[in-house]
Amino acid sequence: xxxxxLAVGTELLMGQIVNTNAQYISERLNSIxxxxxxxxVVGDNPKRLESSIKLALERSDLVVxxxxxxxxxxxxTKEKVAEVFGKRMVxxxxxxxxxxxxxxxxxxEMTDNNAKQAYFPEGSIVIExxxxxxxxxxxxxDNKFVVILPGPPRExxxxxxxxxxxxxxxDSGYKIVSKYIRTFGIGESKLEEMIMDLVDKQEDVxxxxxxxxxxxxxxxxxxxxxxxxxxDKICPFxxxxxxxxxxxxxxxxxxxLEKVVTKMLLENNLTIAIAESCTGGLICSKLVSVSGxxxxxxxxxxxYSNDSKVQDLGVNxxxxxxxxxxxxxxxxxMAEGVKRIAGTDIxxxxxxxxxxxxxxxEKPVGLMYMALAYKGNTVCKxxxxxxxxxxxxxxxxxxxxxxxxxxxxxxxx
Amino acid sequence: xxxxxLAVGTELLMGQIVNTNAQYISERLNSIxxxxxxxxVVGDNPKRLESSIKLALERSDLVVxxxxxxxxxxxxTKEKVAEVFGKRMVxxxxxxxxxxxxxxxxxxEMTDNNAKQAYFPEGSIVIExxxxxxxxxxxxxDNKFVVILPGPPRExxxxxxxxxxxxxxxDSGYKIVSKYIRTFGIGESKLEEMIMDLVDKQEDVxxxxxxxxxxxxxxxxxxxxxxxxxxDKICPFxxxxxxxxxxxxxxxxxxxLEKVVTKMLLENNLTIAIAESCTGGLICSKLVSVSGxxxxxxxxxxxYSNDSKVQDLGVNxxxxxxxxxxxxxxxxxMAEGVKRIAGTDIxxxxxxxxxxxxxxxEKPVGLMYMALAYKGNTVCKxxxxxxxxxxxxxxxxxxxxxxxxxxxxxxxx
Numbered sequence: 001x002x003x004x005x006l007a008v009g010t011e012l013l014m015g016q017i018v019n020t021n022a023q024y025i026s027e028r029l030n031s032i033x034x035x036x037x038x039x040x041v042v043g044d045n046p047k048r049l050e051s052s053i054k055l056a057l058e059r060s061d062l063v064v065x066x067x068x069x070x071x072x073x074x075x076x077t078k079e080k081v082a083e084v085f086g087k088r089m090v091x092x093x094x095x096x097x098x099x100x101x102x103x104x105x106x107x108x109e110m111t112d113n114n115a116k117q118a119y120f121p122e123g124s125i126v127i128e129x130x131x132x133x134x135x136x137x138x139x140x141x142d143n144k145f146v147v148i149l150p151g152p153p154r155e156x157x158x159x160x161x162x163x164x165x166x167x168x169x170x171d172s173g174y175k176i177v178s179k180y181i182r183t184f185g186i187g188e189s190k191l192e193e194m195i196m197d198l199v200d201k202q203e204d205v206x207x208x209x210x211x212x213x214x215x216x217x218x219x220x221x222x223x224x225x226x227x228x229x230x231x232d233k234i235c236p237f238x239x240x241x242x243x244x245x246x247x248x249x250x251x252x253x254x255x256x257l258e259k260v261v262t263k264m265l266l267e268n269n270l271t272i273a274i275a276e277s278c279t280g281g282l283i284c285s286k287l288v289s290v291s292g293x294x295x296x297x298x299x300x301x302x303x304y305s306n307d308s309k310v311q312d313l314g315v316n317x318x319x320x321x322x323x324x325x326x327x328x329x330x331x332x333x334m335a336e337g338v339k340r341i342a343g344t345d346i347x348x349x350x351x352x353x354x355x356x357x358x359x360x361x362e363k364p365v366g367l368m369y370m371a372l373a374y375k376g377n378t379v380c381k382x383x384x385x386x387x388x389x390x391x392x393x394x395x396x397x398x399x400x401x402x403x404x405x406x407x408x409x410x411x412x413x
Numbered sequence: 414x415x416x417x418x419l420a421v422g423t424e425l426l427m428g429q430i431v432n433t434n435a436q437y438i439s440e441r442l443n444s445i446x447x448x449x450x451x452x453x454v455v456g457d458n459p460k461r462l463e464s465s466i467k468l469a470l471e472r473s474d475l476v477v478x479x480x481x482x483x484x485x486x487x488x489x490t491k492e493k494v495a496e497v498f499g500k501r502m503v504x505x506x507x508x509x510x511x512x513x514x515x516x517x518x519x520x521x522e523m524t525d526n527n528a529k530q531a532y533f534p535e536g537s538i539v540i541e542x543x544x545x546x547x548x549x550x551x552x553x554x555d556n557k558f559v560v561i562l563p564g565p566p567r568e569x570x571x572x573x574x575x576x577x578x579x580x581x582x583x584d585s586g587y588k589i590v591s592k593y594i595r596t597f598g599i600g601e602s603k604l605e606e607m608i609m610d611l612v613d614k615q616e617d618v619x620x621x622x623x624x625x626x627x628x629x630x631x632x633x634x635x636x637x638x639x640x641x642x643x644x645d646k647i648c649p650f651x652x653x654x655x656x657x658x659x660x661x662x663x664x665x666x667x668x669x670l671e672k673v674v675t676k677m678l679l680e681n682n683l684t685i686a687i688a689e690s691c692t693g694g695l696i697c698s699k700l701v702s703v704s705g706x707x708x709x710x711x712x713x714x715x716x717y718s719n720d721s722k723v724q725d726l727g728v729n730x731x732x733x734x735x736x737x738x739x740x741x742x743x744x745x746x747m748a749e750g751v752k753r754i755a756g757t758d759i760x761x762x763x764x765x766x767x768x769x770x771x772x773x774x775e776k777p778v779g780l781m782y783m784a785l786a787y788k789g790n791t792v793c794k795x796x797x798x799x800x801x802x803x804x805x806x807x808x809x810x811x812x813x814x815x816x817x818x819x820x821x822x823x824x825x826x
Contacts, residue, residue: 013449015440018433022454027428036426037461041435041452048450055468189484189524209485210424212565219429274715280701281694284715288693291769291802299721302687302697302713308755312712312725342721356704366518386518387544389704391567 002035004060008068010043021066033174033223044074067151069134071113082121089119095135127163131155177230180254181218214395247411257401258286265296273342274300275334277351282397298342313337331369339373347373415448417473421481423456434479444589457487480564482547484526495534502532508548540576544568590643593667594631627808660824670814671699677821678709686755687713688747688762695810711755726750744782752786760786
């Protein structure tokens with residue numbers, strides 16, 4: 001079965017709100033093995049709405065329509081669907097009673113136009129709305145399924161989960177299972193080259209890649225009967241891809257780098273302190289976003305000024321004078337300094353030029369040195385990043401997290 | 414002119430990401446008097462993509478297509494548009510050079526498939542991408558306009574604003590001018606009550622409010638011919654609203670709090686140091702996101718452990734023992750300590766419980782104390798925040814920035 005999601009609402013076309021309903025419903029339909037082929041949005045215009053409904057019914061088996069169920073003249077979704085199917089609109093007594101009760105509970109008077117919300121195309125299965133006045137409905141006709149739901153997400157979502165999902169699942173008999181392989185330090189095109197033959201020969205398992213701010217995620221998806229586990233088809237592909245991508249892979253559990261690093265620190269019972277210059281606290285704040293990090297994260301020193309590097313981290317003034325604040329030597333002294341002062345197992349540092357100002361021919365914007373002191377040994381790595389200030393700071397912070405991951409894991413850097 | 418926005422990407426149909434591009438582009442097209450009649454989303458499927466492009470060109474004068482410009486085989490947006498128009502794909506040398514340079518700067522090897530991103534339908538106007546490798550393009554043919562842009566919002570948005578908007582504006586003859594009044598510390602409904610009469614009597618000027626993570630923005634918009642200034646209609650409303658909202662207003666230039674605070678520090682020639690506990694570096698990293706902050710931001714101490722509060726900030730051990738790390742007394746000593754150690758004009762601190770663990774009946778999750786030492790005086794304010802860990806940390810960091818703004822500006826807290 002393939003599906004289309006049609007949202008009705010001029011406010012979407014005006015750009016006042018985002019169509020999050022399409023995402024919500026897509027995710028759920030995919031999870032039970034229904035392929036979503038199209039999303040559409042149309043305004044409260046009778047002619048364009050009618051043509052959009054007709055088009056959706058031509059090209060899709062299941063059409064989920066959201067919005068246009070309000071009490072006003074503009075709200076014509078149910079009426080137009082009835083028209084397209086050649087059905088009458090009939091009163092659903094129970095819904096009328098619920099709407100009346102709803103107004104009593106609110107202590108407000110029900111206006112006449114609200115009664116309109118209790119009418120449905122003949123033969124509909126009516127879906128209760130516990131968060132608002134507009135009920136939804138399901139219509140099965142001419143081998144097509146149409147689901148109509150209200151637009152506000154907080155009304156639509158429980159109705160979809162509690163009524164529509166069980167209805168569809170019974171029919172589809174399928175579900176989709178997914179696994180995610182998250183990588184850092186490799187470009188999307190290079191990664192794809194490395195697994196291209198697997199992508200090309202995919203049959204039951206779909207393999208797709210997504211790039212975001214220095215990271216690439218590989219998604220493996222498999223459609224299978226409700227009764228099956230599904231992962232048995234995915235696992236061989238997952239194993240092969242993880243093997244090929246090697247140490248670029250940092251998670252097969254769809255966790256972000258800060259989460260992975262925090263888990264490694266906790267599992268290995270290792271404490272950490274961080275000295276940041278150019279990244280200005282972003283690495284610390286990423287770690288602190290992970291609940292439970294307080295057991296391993298001791299402190300961060302945002303040594304933005306040279307004074308602070310000397311005073312708070314014990315960097316030698318001469319080192320800064322001789323090599324500059326952005327240098328291997330300073331990075332190393334920062335990492336060793338913060339480790340010593342905090343008395344932690346690991347000390348990490350980064351110093352660099354985030355731009356857009358401050359770059360020179362010799363030390364351009366994007367030049368970074370990061371260092372890590374651990375087990376009596378300090379490593380330092382140079383980075384040349386590109387992009388605007390925001391991107392440079394973000395990608396730099398990921399590089400530092402990845403350095404921590406690699407050093408704890410004993411992986412080459 | 415009427416428009417349609419067509420997004421290409423299976424990840425949208427899978428429900429992995431939300432189509433925020435459609436909202437962004439709709440808002441802007443509407444602002445220059447172009448009506449958006451349809452949004453569509455289609456996957457990376459050649460047949461369905463082709464039929465969607467054809468349908469869009471049948472029913473719309475302007476088609477804005479986002480996504481499918483990557484280097485991989487799946488990415489076929491430009492190729493399909495060329496096919497529909499019967500145009501060849503030709504190499505754009507300048508783009509190829511830019512892509513090559515991009516990889517050189519990254520220190521990565523360009524793979525062959527990246528060259529694909531430098532090919533465009535013959536006769537296209539190519540749009541530079543300063544945030545990624547995929548350029549966009551504009552094609553004018555058979556009285557139709559097609560704009561093709563990359564999918565990632567951070568690449569698409571500046572390309573749309575800097576290249577597509579001026580191109581379209583030239584054609585529409587209208588422009589929309591907007592002003593933004595940004596506030597912190599007041600709820601949306603209370604704010605709305607305070608300006609409701611102005612909203613109700615609006616004619617030429619549209620007044621709308623938007624709430625986001627503790628902040629509320631008021632947008633004033635006016636549509637006018639290209640030849641006019643437009644702001645003369647907006648200004649009286651702006652003045653009145655700013656007067657009514659008083660010190661809640663922190664910017665009338667649509668700048669964020671960290672930008673406003675950094676400007677105030679620079680203008681008043683005041684240096685600052687920050688001691689963060691529960692916010693874990695987020696305040697520092699917000700400040701550091703502002704270019705030029707190095708002149709005033711001296712250092713940050715992320716004193717996540719009590720050790721660090723004592724060692725790095727000089728907080729009295731007895732204070733922590735007696736009152737706890739989350740207390741007025743500790744916050745004050747942290748602010749005064751970081752000011753003294755850094756030798757700055759201002760010292761700021763925050764300590765609290767971000768959750769979800771660590772709360773008690775006496776000191777619940779969301780309890781925060783923030784302090785600011787300046788001109789021989791230290792103020793401290795207690796906060797009770799709600800929400801999940803992410804929200805609490807974010808809103809807390811905004812409260813601290815707002816505290817700095819108020820203290821420098823001599824506004825009551």
